[in-house]
Amino acid sequence: MAWIDLQNDLPGIRGPMIYRPDTGAILNDLAEALLHDENNSLSRGDREMIGAYVSSENDCYFCQHVHGAMAQHYYQSDTSFIDNIKKDFHAADISEKLKSLLTIAGSVQKGGKNVTQDQIENAKKLGATDREIHDTVLIAAAFCMFNRYVDGLNTWAPEDRQVYIDRAPMRARDGYSQAGLKN
Amino acid sequence: MAYIEVEEGVPGIRSLFNFRPETGKPLCNLAEVLLRGPSPLSSGERELIAAYVSHRNGCMFCMNSHAAAARCWHGDQKQIVDELLREQNAGSLSQKMKALLLIAGKVQNNGRSVTPDDIDAARNAGAADADIHDTVLIAAAFSLFNRYVDGLASYTPTGEAAYEEMGKRMCEKGYHI
Numbered sequence: 001m002a003w004i005d006l007q008n009d010l011p012g013i014r015g016p017m018i019y020r021p022d023t024g025a026i027l028n029d030l031a032e033a034l035l036h037d038e039n040n041s042l043s044r045g046d047r048e049m050i051g052a053y054v055s056s057e058n059d060c061y062f063c064q065h066v067h068g069a070m071a072q073h074y075y076q077s078d079t080s081f082i083d084n085i086k087k088d089f090h091a092a093d094i095s096e097k098l099k100s101l102l103t104i105a106g107s108v109q110k111g112g113k114n115v116t117q118d119q120i121e122n123a124k125k126l127g128a129t130d131r132e133i134h135d136t137v138l139i140a141a142a143f144c145m146f147n148r149y150v151d152g153l154n155t156w157a158p159e160d161r162q163v164y165i166d167r168a169p170m171r172a173r174d175g176y177s178q179a180g181l182k183n
Numbered sequence: 184m185a186y187i188e189v190e191e192g193v194p195g196i197r198s199l200f201n202f203r204p205e206t207g208k209p210l211c212n213l214a215e216v217l218l219r220g221p222s223p224l225s226s227g228e229r230e231l232i233a234a235y236v237s238h239r240n241g242c243m244f245c246m247n248s249h250a251a252a253a254r255c256w257h258g259d260q261k262q263i264v265d266e267l268l269r270e271q272n273a274g275s276l277s278q279k280m281k282a283l284l285l286i287a288g289k290v291q292n293n294g295r296s297v298t299p300d301d302i303d304a305a306r307n308a309g310a311a312d313a314d315i316h317d318t319v320l321i322a323a324a325f326s327l328f329n330r331y332v333d334g335l336a337s338y339t340p341t342g343e344a345a346y347e348e349m350g351k352r353m354c355e356k357g358y359h360i
Contacts, residue, residue, distance in 0.1 A: 003302045004312035020316060022216055029209040037205065058293060104334075111240060112333025120186045130187035134203055134335065141330035148323035151294025152286075153316065 003154045012062035013146060015155050027146070031176040034139050035070075042132050044172070045074030046098055049085060050105045050139045051146075056086040057109045060147035062157035066171075067143075069164035073172050079161065097126040101136045108140035185337045194340050194349075195244035195332050210328075214358040217324055218252075222317050226354075227256030228280060231267060232287045232321045238268050239291045242329035244339040249325075251350020278308040283318045290322035 006015040017024030035047050048070040055063035068082045075081065085092045089102045100123040107114035115137070123133055150157075158164070189198040200207030218229045230253035237245035250268060254261040263275050267284070276284075282305035289296040297319075305315060332339075340346070 003297070003299075004315050016316065016320075020320075022220065023213065023320060026209050026212045026216060030206065030213070033205045033209060039205075059295060108330050108334040112330040112335075113241060115186070115334045115336070117186070131203065134187055134199070137334040138199075138203075138206055138331055141327045141334060144330055145323040145327035148290050148294040148326055149320055152290040152297050152319040152323060153294075154297070 001154065001156065006153075006155075012066065012155050012157050013150050016149060016153055027149075028176045030142060031146075034135065034142060035067075036175040040135065041129065042101075042135055043074065045071050046101070047135070047139055048074060049082070049098070050102065050136060051143050052082065053086055053089065053102055054105055054109045054140045054143040055147050057106060058144065058147040058151075060143075060151055062150050062155065063143060063147050065157070065161055065164040066167075069161070069168040070171060072165065073168035079165070095126075097123070097128055100126050101128060101132065104133065104136050105140035108137055109144060112137075112141070186335050189335075189337065191338075193338065194345070195248070195337050196328060198337050199331060199335060210331075211358050213324060214328075217317070217321050219357050223311060223313050224283075224317055225256070227253055228283075229317065229321055230256055230354075231264060231280070232284065232318060233325050234264065235267055235284055236287055236291045236322045236325040237329050239288060240326065240329040240333075242325075242333050244332050244337070245325060245329050247343075247346040248349045248353065251346040252353040253350075255350050255354035279305070279310050279314070282308045283310060283314060286315065286318050287322035290319055291326060294319075294323070 002015060006019040008015055008018050010018055013027070017027060035051065036044065040047070048067045052064050052068040052071050055067060064086070068086070072079060072082050081092075085094060085102075089099055100119070104115055104119050104123060107116070107119060120133060185198065187202065189202045193201060200211065218233065219226055222229065230249050234246055234249040234253050237249055246268070250264050253264045257263055260275065266274070267276065282301070286297055286301050286305060289298075289301060302315065
């Protein structure tokens with residue numbers, strides 16, 4: 001049960017987004033620009049994976065499974081592939097460049113000052129552009145907000161992970177625009 | 184020097200908004216609505232929450248600029264801002280603000296740190312649902328802003344004068360780009 005009366009029974013962030021639609025719409029605009037907008041050299045799968053990883057580090061059940069399922073959808077992988085990245089991305093079968101970006105995201109999750117010059121140089125050496133580094137930092141920072149909004153209000157989350165997997169294709173099709181969240 | 188190539192001399196988050204306006208716009212809109220839009224909390228109280236969370240995250244740019252905005256809103260009560268940021272038990276803060284700042288501090292750590300007792304204490308001090316909602320979202324949003332500014336090592340001006348002017352502008356004109 002959420003700490004406050006959200007006047008709806010939607011799970012996770014959708015509850016407070018409907019409760020307070022003016023900030024809800026802005027948060028959706030941010031998610032759309034960061035995660036769904038096609039004008040980005042980072043794939044949608046990689047951007048969702050960064051969100052899922054940070055949410056897992058923040059122990060946010062709702063966000064890590066929503067965005068883990070989104071990454072799984074874009075990667076066309078199974079659930080264990082996503083879980084293995086969250087558990088130990090260094091050992092996962094992903095590009096060295098994505099590993100370097102997840103390293104930066106992990107530092108941002110702990111606090112912005114944890115990002116080091118070495119981490120940035122390593123990512124650049126592996127081909128990351130300034131904008132890709134920017135987006136990695138901002139996606140990680142944004143999930144430090146989304147996760148705190150979801151858990152700081154004690155919103156509820158479906159336990160069954162299949163629920164998240166089943167919703168992912170629709171969200172991938174519609175994006176995070178306000179219209180998309182009415183479904 | 185910032186980790187990415189942004190315009191020289193443009194301070195903090197503004198240089199990042201210019202670098203990537205597609206995300207800058209919703210972030211500015213968020214600050215404007217959260218800190219200056221409709222809320223049972225005054226803008227001065229909301230800037231205080233923003234400065235407090237930034238202080239706890241050690242983000243000098245956000246802490247100094249939002250403390251300056253909070254001082255501007257508080258006028259002749261502005262010592263309250265410095266008392267809070269020195270972690271003194273700011274005597275002139277209302278019980279309600281004390282309870283809400285405690286919740287904001289928990290959210291800064293992690294959303295799951297907030298307890299039913301924290302919420303009860305805020306309610307007993309007169310906080311309604313909308314006060315609690317706005318406190319949690321402001322604290323969460325500054326968990327973003329602080330990481331964005333420091334995670335890219337953006338330029339942090341030193342010296343109080345720069346921030347005083349910034350705070351005055353934030354208080355009088357707001358956050359639209």
